[in-house]
Amino acid sequence: MAQIETMTLNMGPQHPSTHGVLRLVLELDGEIIRKITPHIGYLHRGIEKLSEYRTYHQALPLTDRMDYLAPMSNNLGYVLAVEKLLGIEVPERAQTVRVITAELTRLKSHLVWLACHALDIGAMTVFIYAFREREKVMQLYEKLSGARMTSNYYRVGGLSADVYAGFEKDVQEIIDTFPGFFDTYEGLLTKNTIWLQRTVGNGVISAEDAIDAGITGPALRGSGVDWDLRRDNPYSGYDKYSFKVPVGEKCDTFDRYKVRLIEMREAVNIISQALKALKPGPVLADEPQVCYPPKENVYNSIEGLIHHFKIASEGFPVPEGEIYQSVEAPKGELGFYLVSDGGNKPYRMRVRPPSFVNLSAIEKMAKGAMIADLVAVIGTLDIVLGEIDR
Amino acid sequence: MAENNRAVIKLKERFAADIVDIKEFRGEVTVTVKKENIVDICSFLKTALAFNLLTDVTAVDYLGQEPRFMMVYNLYSIPNKDRLRIKAQVSESCCSIDTVYKVWSTAEWLEREVYDLFGITFNSHPDLRRILMTDDWAGHPLRKDYPLQGPDREPYKGRLS
Numbered sequence: 001m002a003q004i005e006t007m008t009l010n011m012g013p014q015h016p017s018t019h020g021v022l023r024l025v026l027e028l029d030g031e032i033i034r035k036i037t038p039h040i041g042y043l044h045r046g047i048e049k050l051s052e053y054r055t056y057h058q059a060l061p062l063t064d065r066m067d068y069l070a071p072m073s074n075n076l077g078y079v080l081a082v083e084k085l086l087g088i089e090v091p092e093r094a095q096t097v098r099v100i101t102a103e104l105t106r107l108k109s110h111l112v113w114l115a116c117h118a119l120d121i122g123a124m125t126v127f128i129y130a131f132r133e134r135e136k137v138m139q140l141y142e143k144l145s146g147a148r149m150t151s152n153y154y155r156v157g158g159l160s161a162d163v164y165a166g167f168e169k170d171v172q173e174i175i176d177t178f179p180g181f182f183d184t185y186e187g188l189l190t191k192n193t194i195w196l197q198r199t200v201g202n203g204v205i206s207a208e209d210a211i212d213a214g215i216t217g218p219a220l221r222g223s224g225v226d227w228d229l230r231r232d233n234p235y236s237g238y239d240k241y242s243f244k245v246p247v248g249e250k251c252d253t254f255d256r257y258k259v260r261l262i263e264m265r266e267a268v269n270i271i272s273q274a275l276k277a278l279k280p281g282p283v284l285a286d287e288p289q290v291c292y293p294p295k296e297n298v299y300n301s302i303e304g305l306i307h308h309f310k311i312a313s314e315g316f317p318v319p320e321g322e323i324y325q326s327v328e329a330p331k332g333e334l335g336f337y338l339v340s341d342g343g344n345k346p347y348r349m350r351v352r353p354p355s356f357v358n359l360s361a362i363e364k365m366a367k368g369a370m371i372a373d374l375v376a377v378i379g380t381l382d383i384v385l386g387e388i389d390r
Numbered sequence: 391m392a393e394n395n396r397a398v399i400k401l402k403e404r405f406a407a408d409i410v411d412i413k414e415f416r417g418e419v420t421v422t423v424k425k426e427n428i429v430d431i432c433s434f435l436k437t438a439l440a441f442n443l444l445t446d447v448t449a450v451d452y453l454g455q456e457p458r459f460m461m462v463y464n465l466y467s468i469p470n471k472d473r474l475r476i477k478a479q480v481s482e483s484c485c486s487i488d489t490v491y492k493v494w495s496t497a498e499w500l501e502r503e504v505y506d507l508f509g510i511t512f513n514s515h516p517d518l519r520r521i522l523m524t525d526d527w528a529g530h531p532l533r534k535d536y537p538l539q540g541p542d543r544e545p546y547k548g549r550l551s
Contacts, residue, residue: 049538211468323415324475
């Protein structure tokens with residue numbers, strides 16, 4: 001009788017389709033995957049530990065280095081958590097700008113997902129196009145915050161500065177042109193036979209299994225679960241906008257692709273509503289204990305300078321307590337669990353990274369598939385290792 | 391108020407002896423329980439109260455207090471759109487708790503992370519290995535007595551120039 005032996009194959013951490021430093025040890029029977037053992041932690045920087053030694057504002061730049069493809073969503077989750085702990089209200093203009101920039105971030109993140117996912121499966125044209133469009137969002141980021149990726153634009157209580165003159169025009173240009181680009185991508189992919197063969201029926205996970213595995217975000221909605229934190233537990237004024245929550249049916253990679261594409265169109269829809277609702281007003285809460293003073297005061301008066309210096313160096317005390325605040329990040333539910341002992345530094349900051357939890361379901365989704373299909377599953381999970389390893 | 395929370399009412403009926411503390415802060419309800427019955431409490435919350443999504447498992451190190459560690463489970467109910475936080479005390483001398491992996495499979499990786507960074511072990515966990523740190527790492531970095539710069543290194547004193 002012939003003996004069947006399985007082969008162990010190492011994939012990553014230096015592998016173009018593992019989206020960073022993810023290492024998978026595969027047990028193969030021919031080309032069929034029998035077992036997957038992921039190894040992570042190559043990018044572990046100890047962000048949770050570092051934040052315990054920094055004031056609340058000093059910990060803010062650490063957060064946009066987690067999911068570096070969607071920095072503003074990370075910042076948003078963190079500042080909302082600190083604001084909830086402090087119990088302060090954010091002015092309406094700041095909230096609206098936050099919604100606009102957070103949705104632009106969703107576009108930016110989904111464009112990278114689409115580009116890399118398509119490239120992994122062999123559609124190179126989409127990669128080039130999607131990165132071209134992402135560049136437009138990056139340029140807006142740079143004008144807004146001075147940085148293309150690590151934006152650090154929000155502050156506890158509002159924004160670091162009001163938007164630049166001409167911001168509305170730049171955003172309007174994006175929302176006018178992007179739906180056409182989405183049509184181009186769909187034209188290249190949605191009815192493409194190769195794309196369909198690679199994605200339909202790939203990485204199937206039922207709604208029940210997906211919830212059990214803790215999957216959140218578009219990956220869960222692709223499995224037919226109608227749940228979106230922006231609609232169901234609104235934050236930052238999302239309840240004022242009307243938008244559709246796309247839901248898949250067949251729980252496969254193709255449905256998750258469709259969900260994310262509709263999400264991009266809905267993001268454009270939310271941005272255009274928010275842009276209409278953008279009214280002049282303050283962008284920082286009137287909380288001198290917490291918020292930085294206006295720059296004019298800092299440059300022109302000694303009191304303003306001292307005030308700025310005190311907040312920058314000493315931070316602000318935060319009432320004792322613990323809270324959990326989550327946002328619908330492009331990858332799923334991004335949560336911040338903050339514990340304060342009454343001091344000016346977080347006693348404990350826990351980040352609930354969506355990619356980490358989504359990745360843990362990879363064996364369920366790719367067991368019994370071919371190696372090439374595993375590449376499609378990694379793409380559809382939309383992981384980013386900076387967030388998984390923190 | 392916390393007393394009117396649907397989960398708190400049911401938990402008081404079923405597990406009155408296990409509840410240590412009930413708190414509400416900024417609209418979030420936290421129930422602290424004894425660690426012995428954590429699996430029963432969690433499966434009750436999942437089946438009877440529809441807390442079907444285990445959002446997060448983590449721990450907090452209260453160095454100098456007794457018990458030293460606090461396990462934190464953040465639960466979410468997709469049908470009811472509400473949250474509940476369950477906490478369980480874990481002492482340093484008996485640094486282990488039962489795994490809730492059988493209730494929500496997502497706990498597997500999350501508990502591995504807690505084991506890796508805090509050194510709390512999980513009884514009958516299927517695959518309790520380090521996850522973020524390397525296999526041969528000594529110590530548990532998120533413990534409060536673990537130095538920020540790592541073991542055997544001088545603390546950073548700022549730039550000398």
